[in-house]
Amino acid sequence: MPALNITFTDEEHRALREAAERENVSLRTFVHDAVVEAARSRKHVRDEILARINDKSAELHRRLA
Incomplete structure (x- = not known):
């Protein structure tokens, strides 16, 4: 399974560890889930932006046709 090695400042690491503790999960699980969700x-x-662009483009093409 692929893995990443990410460097954090002491302050960032402390904040992540505290957040993981509040969620009652390991630091590894907390960071993994946060990255995947992001x-x-x-x-x-x-995808939403591209859909809006496509809708506007289709409308413009109809007007120009």
């Missing part, structure tokens, strides 16, 4: 969220936003 990637999914960004893809969702990108």
